Amino acid sequence: MQNLGEPHAGASQFTDIGTTLPPQHFDAIIIGAGLGGLLSAAHLLQRGLRVAIVERLPHSGGRFTAKNFHGVQVSTGAVHMVPFGSSGVLAHMLHRLHIPHHFFDADVFGSFHVHGKQFRARGLLSVYKFLGAHQFFWLVYIGYLIFLRPLPPYEQQLPFSLWLERHIDVKRNPQLVAFFERIARFALSLDLPQVSTAEVARITKHMLRFGAPAIVQGGCGKLTNELESHVCAQGGKLLLSHEVLRILSHDGAVTGVRLRNKADNEEFELHAPLVVSDVGPRATVALLQNRTVTQSNVLKQQVDHADIHEAVGLKVHILSDISLIPHRGIMYCLDTQRIAGMVQPTNSDPSLAPPGKHLLISHQVIQSNNIEEERALALADLHLLFGEAFDKHCRVLTMGMYRGEWPVNRIVQGEDRLPQTPLRGLYQVGDAVKPSGYLMVEGVAQSVNLFLELLETLDHTSQQSNTDIQPRHYVMPAPSRLNALRWLWKAPGNAGKR
Ligand SMILES: Cc1cc2nc3c(=O)[nH]c(=O)nc-3n(C[C@H](O)[C@H](O)[C@H](O)COP(=O)(O)OP(=O)(O)OC[C@H]3O[C@@H](n4cnc5c(N)ncnc54)[C@H](O)[C@@H]3O)c2cc1C
DSSP: OBOOOOOOGGGGOOOOSSOOSOOEEOSEEEEOOBHHHHHHHHHHHHTTOOEEEEOSSSSSBTTSOEEEETTEEEESSSOSEETTGGGSHHHHHHHHTTOOOOEEEOSSSEEEEETTEEEEESSGGGGHHHHHHHHHHHHHHHHIIIIISOOOHHHHTSBHHHHHHHHSOGGGOHHHHHHHHHHHHHHHSOOGGGSBHHHHHHHHHHHHHHOOOEEETTHHHHHHHHHHHHHHHTTOEEETTEEEEEEEEETTEEEEEEEEETTTOOEEEEEOSEEEEOSHHHHHHHHHTTOOOOHHHHHTTOSSOTTOOOBOEEEEEEEESSOOSOSSSEEEESSOSSOOEEEOGGGTOGGGSSTTOEEEEEEEEOOSSOHHHHHHHHHHHHHHHHTHHHHHHEEEEEEEEEOTTSOSBSSOTTOOBOSBOSSBTEEEOSTTSOOTTOOHHHHHHHHHHHHHHHHHHHHHHHHTTTOOOOOOOOOOOOOOGGGGGGGTTSOOSOTTOO
């Protein structure tokens, strides 16, 4: 894991250019009201701090919210799905904060579209149906190598594609390779050569130990609204349509932010000894240098951060008259050119689409700069998957690219940054700070846990002479490895209980 670079020399000044409003003082300022920002704000408010949250968009939630489009909950990022479901890190955090929510855990391990049809696998053993005896044997062997023996150090950093080549005959196991490839593309938006064997091992262990993925009741927009209401009810000051222009500092410590009200272009300052950035390392460094990162300059790679690799993807929202996926889990697509997986979240919560309609969401990794071709391949895959039913019953609502400043992950899984920065009082949370093995919003929630644990340790160190109380632990460890056994026959989950 790497840390932020040294702040630019210009960052350590305390300027007041053209300020017409008096500076306002808080205990903590959060930059960005994405899931990471809102969760951090809720925890800091729980500790009794005065908190301001600054969001440049007119709404909170970032890549984890949705807009109502003709009665359909069209998400700004996430496919309304939480990777570790009702037993995961996010679920625990929401319970801890008393945020109302319900997650519908998947009722299957998944289904697999292969050989032109869909095979439903209730548990892991059911993948035998489409793998056959030969490839299933090699899957069990891989399971043994990953789970039942320590991964030798020289294997840990190998790209997973290379590791597979060394242990199985990839030519004779095409569906088995596709099985791993499509899960990595759907869950991480990465290809197998981009992810290390150690990371695959950790993620797989966590996925199996925590539980089934889940669809959020009401969609990710509902959850974000609950969080936003909670933060405001606890006295948090939420400044929507306000953009942070600069992080202010003095003598190596953060002092606040300079921001612009987008409604009237007014600039002013907020001051606090603690600033939490939810905007990712690239934008955080830019704010220290009084620069703004735009979508176009990330796409043109004109920034001096060649070391930052984001995960990119293309997502399609489809409205259908008929149900095309018969379960609450993920359909992995092994015989497609691009689409890695799909979900039909209305199987869990029909209110995500108008009555009688079904919402389907597909996801794929963008594999070239030819965007038109990527879209055309997505459509070709949808025809391959559903045949005539697609033309007859389905309507494509949106087809969105996720890259640049709005990627699937700001830092690819396994290369994440630390929450602390060289500037005292400045911390990072969000999907660029996910600890190893914790993916997507589980990683966002765990990044907030890391940050809280750091604060707790700092508080404890400064008060050590007065108290024997140990700092509280927030970071959630993976449950027992025996939990993984539950997956063999049937996906573990809450079976939609309310
Ligand atoms: C296509 C796609 C599918 C996904 N699917 C899933 C899924 O099914 N399940 C899952 O768990 N995860 C999924 N994810 C990932 C998940 O959406 C993200 O991990 C999560 O939403 C990131 O939250 P965050 O708080 O780290 O960042 P963000 O949501 O990006 O929040 C950052 C916020 O900061 C604001 N901001 C930026 N700059 C400034 C500034 N200068 N001043 C003020 N505000 C600023 C932004 O507007 C934004 O609201 C998906 C992502 C994408 C794109």
